[in-house]
Amino acid sequence: MKNSVSRMIACYEDTVFFLIDIGVYAFQDVMKKYPGRVKNIGIFEPGTIGIAAGTALTGMIPTIYGISPFIVQRALEQIKLDFIYQAVGGNFITTGASYDFSTLGYSHYCAEDVATLKTLPGMEILVPGTPGQFTALFETCARNGRASYFRMTDHCNKMEVDVEFGKASVVKRGSKVTVITFAEMLDAVVGACADLDVTVLYYTTAEPFDYRTLRENLVGDRVFVCEPFYEGTFCQDVLKAVSGRAVKIGGVGVPREIMRSYGTKRDKDMNLGLTAKGIRAKIQAFIC
Amino acid sequence: MECMVNGKGKSMTDAARKLRISVLETAYRGGDANLQSVFSSIEILRVLYDRVLRITPGTKDSPNRDYFVLSKGQSTMGLLALLAEKGYFGEEELETACQYDSRISMQADRTKLPGVEICAGSLGHGFPIAAGIAYAGKIQGRNGQVYVLAGDGEMNEGTMWEAALFAVGEKLDNLTLIVDDNASLKEMLDIGDIGSKLENFGFDIRYVDGHDEEGLFQVIARPHIGRPGAVIARTKRGYGSHILMEDRSWFHRAPDQEELAQLTEDVKKFGMGG
Structure with missing residues (x-):
């Protein structure tokens, strides 16, 4: 920066x-x-x-x-x-x-x-x-x-991806669920999906939202949204992208609650289930 | 024609009278208005556009132009009537006020109308923006002076004082704040004299009768070297019409056809000794 x-x-x-x-x-x-x-x-x-x-x-x-x-x-x-x-x-x-x-x-x-x-x-x-x-x-x-x-965040991903303004990147291809994620959550999501048969899309432009990449990479009939922000931040965008199709939508994100805890960011991620392990369990349950 | 008002030596010029009548017509057409607030600032607007501002329709985009930033958006109809008179757009356009596709409204939109520097409407925004324009002028070596018109009630907003701190800290002598002090604050929390507060902040302060065009010109045009200036213009809500000055219901409403005729007549007679 x-x-x-x-x-x-x-x-x-x-x-x-x-x-x-x-x-x-x-x-x-x-x-x-x-x-x-x-x-x-x-x-x-x-x-x-x-x-x-x-x-x-x-x-x-x-x-x-x-x-x-x-x-x-x-x-x-x-x-x-x-x-x-x-x-x-x-x-x-x-x-x-x-x-x-x-x-x-x-x-x-x-x-x-x-x-x-x-x-x-x-x-x-x-x-x-x-x-x-x-x-x-x-x-x-x-x-x-x-x-x-x-x-900006102090907790950057270790995984580097070439990004382009206004365009999501396809990080992994699979057939059961389209998982989309943002910003510093990529590492945890990639870790979570390592042995899962899913497509992972990575967004670094939150607005204007890239509907097209999501539409073109819809697999199965499921979209799972992993947000390092308040959960549901992208609900409207996903609904618009999948409009006209019967799609099951799920996700993880920061709950809309007043957080009175301290500790480290990592402590908060663990408590909210926003780690590779936590996200993996949620996606597995969502696939079934 | 100069004429006496209330025997106190105040005057209303023909040009100010004409502008007030134009505003009444626009308010009637638009079906909405803040007439008391517009009328208190008519002489200030006249002096700025007739004698102070170095801007014309031809130089409205020149980087070295003077800027006029209307921070108290309630005076918009006065500004628009004046811009039409000065040829920024046709005066007939005022007749479309507040229609669905109109460029003329209660609060002007800079993206629609030539000569309008900012979109106003929410109080407390114009002065910080004007401070930014003045600051940019300083660091880019531009010549223009930046004039802002705020209301005394608007001085309640914290951002006005944030901008004041900045303007003094940066010695923005290319920034002149004019406060249309129509005693709105008297009806709110009593925060005391705005002029002395601004003076304590470091502004060059002048007080003036806000309906005396010559007096206004003298204080607005006087340079203030090394620090921002503020003119506290003592005004009366609705000045120029006894009906508007006396009937508080005119704070926010438009005249119907009959009231338009009454108010127009009232403005025509104002200060004529009858």
């Missing part, structure tokens, strides 16, 4: 990059070199997003980096009205994913970011699972005139 953003700042004079008091150490060099265009604004997300939209209205391309709930939820109206309604482009990069800040509690969790932003027409939502995937998606979307959200 640091390299892609730094490169854009260096190459394009119309770039502005606002940090919401996070990543200041990592970006200290570009902050020094480009003091006007790279700025640690501080901690007022709604105002910052409005200000960023103002720069976009003059033709600049703003990028904002912060923690997911404080951008997506605290400043949702600014994303909706100052970017989407004004029809200007910009980039929102967040850290924290669903519960990466596991020890900080519910205030810092945001399993609902993707579902929330999917309510904004025209918003691009990118959910890379590795730094390489972030780079590929950022370089395609960062300057395309649209509002783009990049959900």
Whole structure:
């Protein structure tokens, strides 16, 4: 992320990059070199997003980096009205994913970011699972005139997949179930499906959703959705993709509950059954 | 024609009167309006477009133009009537107000209408956006000044003060906030004087009678070096019509045909000594 953003700042004079008091150490060099265009604004997300939209209205391309709930939820109206309604482009990069800040509690969790932003027409939502995937998606979307959200995670996949904006990747082919997954959940899903006769599709563009790849890779009459977000985030997309066919739909995801636990992200995954073992058991039951 | 109002030396210019009558007609056609709120800002809009803003229909996309950002969206009908008068689009289009496919509405859409810098509607958005426009102007070395019109009630929004902190921190002297202070806040939580608060934040503050065009011009056009400026324009809701000033039901409603005639007559007589 640091390299892609730094490169854009260096190459394009119309770039502005606002940090919401996070990543200041990592970006200290570009902050020094480009003091006007790279700025640690501080901690007022709604105002910052409005200000960023103002720069976009003059033709600049703003990028904002912060923690997911404080951008997506605290400043949702600014994303909706100052970017989407004004029809200007910009980039929102967040850290924290669903519960990466596991020890900080519910205030810092945001399993609902993707579902929330999917309510904004025209918003691009990118959910890379590795730094390489972030780079590929950022370089395609960062300057395309649209509002783009990049959900980053500290818990990247070990498995690398070449990804393309707007297109899902077929990771494995089988005949019983089409399993679809996103972002950092790929490793667990691939582990879960290692000896299962299923097709696995991997999505790193959450919006616009790639209906076509799902339609073309429907096997059997079953779709199983593995979401590292609130469960059901993609329910509407799957329904639309399989429209006109009798398909059984199941899945795993983060339950819509207030999480009051701490521990590590891994502890949470284990307790929620979002591990290779947990997911495998659910898919096996779903096949039967 | 200059004329006295209430014997207090206030005036309403022919141009301001004409704009008010145009707004009444648009409100009638559209079947919806915030007439009190529009009328309080008429002189401010007139001075900006007649004497201050370096923008014309021909330079509306120039990077070095002045910007006018309407943060208090309730004044939209005044802005649109003025843009039509200035030739951004045909005045006959005002007659389509609020129809299904119209570009004319209670809250303008920048993607539809030339000369409209932002889509307004939700309070607390225009000023931060304007601060961003001014900031971009600074770092890109552009010349234009950015003027924002906000309402005093709008100053309740936290984002207004976030933008104020930013504007002072970044020394945005190319940003001028004009507050249409029509005493809306008096009906809400008493937060005290907005001007002194902005002054404490670091703004260059001027107070002015918001219905005195010459006075408005003097304070709006005066530069404020090294820091953002704020003009607190003391106004009256519904100014320009005694009916609108006295009857609170006009906060949000449109006139029917009979009321349109009454209000138009009232505006024509306002300050004429009769």
